[in-house]
Each structure stands twice: as structure tokens, then as C-alpha cells.
Amino acid sequence: MARKFKIRTREADGIVQVLVLIGHPMETGMRVDKTTKKKVPAHFIQKMTVEHNGKQVAEADLGIAISADPLMGFGLVSAKAGDKVKVSWSDNKGEQDSKEVVIGA
């Protein structure tokens, strides 16, 4: 699936921040389609995991109250240029993707 999936890393306040942008509708399941008058089924990202050099450092559970096209930020301790960061996500419909970037590349 060709969803927009961008990862950016930057150093700030002594940690390396990993900013992740995913193009995703994040449907709450409460919204009503104006033409069909039916509820739009929920479709949202439930899980995101961050791996730092192959070790999982953070796992996020996301609810429906995360905005559409979410921008999420995570922090890494003692990260340096050349380290690998892998971010994976999956949603309630079983869609998933993962991407790996190198810090400072």
C-alpha cells in the first residue's frame, strides 16, 4: 500500500527525536457519511513500535482520538549518527507497514 510514511530524526534537548508522519484517515467509527447517511466504519492505527538498532524501545497504543494523518514523536536515548531506527505500524483492519532510516543520513 502506498501510504505516505515519513520518518525524520533530529537532535534536541539531549535526546534524538524520531518524528513519524503517516497518511492515514484515522476514522473514529462515529462519523456519518453525508451522502449515504451511514456511519463510516472505524479505521485507525492501533499500534506503533519503534526499534533502535534492532531493539524495541517504544510501543504505542493509539486510540481514535489521534488526528488524521498523524504526526507522532518518540525519543531515543544515547542515539548517534549511523544508528538504525525502524518504525512499524498496524491498524484495526490489519493494514501495516514499516520503514527503517539511518540517523544523520
Next chain:
Amino acid sequence: MINTNRRSFLKGTAATGVITLAAASGLLRPTKVMAASWPKNAFAEKSVEGAMKALYGSSNASPSKDLHITANLQAENGAMVPVQIQTPMKADAISIYVKENTNPLVTNLKLTGGAGFYRANIKMAKTSEVQFVVQSGGKLYTAKQKIKVTAGGCGG
């Protein structure tokens, strides 16, 4: 949560169509393992305390000055409110709640070596207190900030 402006409505409809196609053509396989550990009960809770209990087994959080919140005091659009929290504590988990949402729990981050930092764009139904909870060394710490949502026209 209930409010959706026209732009996100249109965007949502277009994107959902693409997924339906993909699912029908069998491109996607469900990830049962990952979905199974999603704390459904905590997300369904109607109060901040209830959600905290479901996640951490306790809602007894003490206010802390070591939780640094970065967020605007006023948001023009409740469908996308950027918030950020940073703490020097050795955090095991960070969660975000919007008190006035039907289901207050927005997200919970479990840390296994990551830094005490989390940022997210959240949805807010209306002006509300946004509460952050950090679990560190078996204890819960909390900080709050009220964010005004002005979408709706009257400027709050």
C-alpha cells in the same frame, strides 16, 4: 471527535475507498498478534480515572513538575491539536487523556529503553483539560493543561 470539518471529511472518504479495494483484492493480511494486545477496555473507559486503572491498575497519580508539556493554550481546530510531553524521569509508560472526550484515553506509550518524550496530534471534541500521566518506577505522575478549542465559530 464528533466534529469533522469538510476537508478531513473529504480526505477520509477518498482514503477509505482505497483501503476497501486493497482489502478486497487480498493484499492485506490481518495482524492478529499485534491487535490482540491493544487495550480495548482502557480505550472504552468513559473517565480519565477509569482508563488509568485499566492501564496501570491504579488511578493514584501525584502531580509533578518534572513533566514538561508543550502545547498551545488555544487550538483553532479540535481535529488536530499538537501536544508534546518531555520528562527527565526514567519513564516506563506515558499516556495522554482528553477529559471532555467521550473516551478520554488518547494514547498510551510503553517504553522499553526509549527516552521520556512523546508527541502526538490529538483530536478534541471541545475545550478540555488535557492530562498527561507518566509511569516511572511503579509510580504515577501527572500534569495537566487546559486547551481551548475555538472551532465552531464563536471563539470559545
